[in-house]
Amino acid sequence: MTDLPPPALRLRIDSSAIAANWNVLDRLSGPARAGAAVKADCYSLGVDSCIPALREAGCRDYFVAHWSEVPAVLRHVPADQLAVLHGPVTAGDAAYARAAGVRPIINNPQQARLWLESGGGACDLMVDTGINRLGVTPDQLSDPAIQALDVHLLLSHLASADEDCAQNAQQLADFRSVMALVKHRRASLANSAGIGLGSEYGFDLTRPGIALYGGIPRQELAQAIRQVAYPQAALIQVRDLPAGASVGYNATFTATEPMRIGVVSLGYADGVLRCWAGGHFVHGETSLPILGKVSMDMIVISLDAAPILREGDWVELPYSLPEAARQTGLSQYELLTVLGHRFER
Numbered sequence: 001m002t003d004l005p006p007p008a009l010r011l012r013i014d015s016s017a018i019a020a021n022w023n024v025l026d027r028l029s030g031p032a033r034a035g036a037a038v039k040a041d042c043y044s045l046g047v048d049s050c051i052p053a054l055r056e057a058g059c060r061d062y063f064v065a066h067w068s069e070v071p072a073v074l075r076h077v078p079a080d081q082l083a084v085l086h087g088p089v090t091a092g093d094a095a096y097a098r099a100a101g102v103r104p105i106i107n108n109p110q111q112a113r114l115w116l117e118s119g120g121g122a123c124d125l126m127v128d129t130g131i132n133r134l135g136v137t138p139d140q141l142s143d144p145a146i147q148a149l150d151v152h153l154l155l156s157h158l159a160s161a162d163e164d165c166a167q168n169a170q171q172l173a174d175f176r177s178v179m180a181l182v183k184h185r186r187a188s189l190a191n192s193a194g195i196g197l198g199s200e201y202g203f204d205l206t207r208p209g210i211a212l213y214g215g216i217p218r219q220e221l222a223q224a225i226r227q228v229a230y231p232q233a234a235l236i237q238v239r240d241l242p243a244g245a246s247v248g249y250n251a252t253f254t255a256t257e258p259m260r261i262g263v264v265s266l267g268y269a270d271g272v273l274r275c276w277a278g279g280h281f282v283h284g285e286t287s288l289p290i291l292g293k294v295s296m297d298m299i300v301i302s303l304d305a306a307p308i309l310r311e312g313d314w315v316e317l318p319y320s321l322p323e324a325a326r327q328t329g330l331s332q333y334e335l336l337t338v339l340g341h342r343f344e345r
């Protein structure tokens with residue numbers, strides 16, 4: 001059989017930018033080391049593209065959300081460097097953690113009992129200091145099952161670190177007081193935005209995610225962080241449009257004069273949602289406006305500014321995350337995790 005031809009859409013990953021981002025976040029963490037949140041397939045950029053760069057840069061602490069995410073990460077890092085945020089919800093989860101040698105993050109007394117009943121051993125402990133999502137509440141810390149744990153990393157998660165608000169200092173103070181109540185080897189509070197709040201938020205380990213992948217959750221990080229992901233797609237058709245003709249579903253764009261247009265092989269099934277309408281692609285420095293609605297597998301652009309472009313030529317969606325977030329109304333997190341499986345990574 002002949003080989004499958006390469007897809008007409010690709011996500012270019014700048015792995016030197018990932019390494020540079022990890023290094024800068026590690027430095028900004030002060031005396032703390034930086035780890036890496038690699039959940040959701042490294043925010044959709046691909047563990048196989050991202051984790052080797054993080055590992056070579058020196059990262060030794062990785063976090064995923066689901067047990068299903070463990071095997072892909074273990075292809076790249078030793079099991080004792082990986083922790084699972086959702087913790088053991090079932091006895092099967094606990095058994096899997098033991099067999100894989102991965103640390104569960106215990107989030108409540110029930111999970112603590114499951115872990116101890118499965119045989120126990122080193123684990124991490126999430127304490128809720130105000131996000132009210134996962135984590136033991138401070139008053140549950142005296143529970144015998146919690147006290148019986150062998151806690152490697154004690155952690156909590158900031159709810160509003162991307163804003164200047166009183167909740168940050170409150171969570172910092174509350175985390176300091178719970179640290180005295182549980183024996184632990186290391187402590188960790190800050191995500192990417194928390195690193196921007198200052199090194200007093202660093203403790204022993206920080207857990208950046210979005211900023212590794214080019215997100216800028218706080219202005220303090222703006223100069224330091226580089227773009228990592230570049231969505232690119234080929235033109236699969238080029239055509240001339242007469243004046244008065246409309247483009248796409250519901251004919252939301254009508255040409256007022258003859259134009260040259262191109263069909264890009266990228267659509268909302270790939271994560272380029274309809275909120276991109278009104279945006280543009282680029283070819284080098286040239287801006288190519290999106291015309292009409294985004295379809296599932298196609299976007300139509302104006303080629304008037306680059307009439308030399310032909311079928312098979314590639315164009316790029318500008319994906320600087322802060323700018324793309326302003327343009328679309330999506331969060332920087334959504335802009336990454338929405339990117340689909342059809343991209344060659």
Ligand SMILES: *Cc1c(COP(=O)(O)O)cnc(C)c1O
Binds near residue numbers: 037157209
């Ligand atoms: C996702 C996650 C992180 C990373 O957060 P970013 O805002 O992407 O830096 C850190 N800690 C926990 C508990 C998380 O769930």
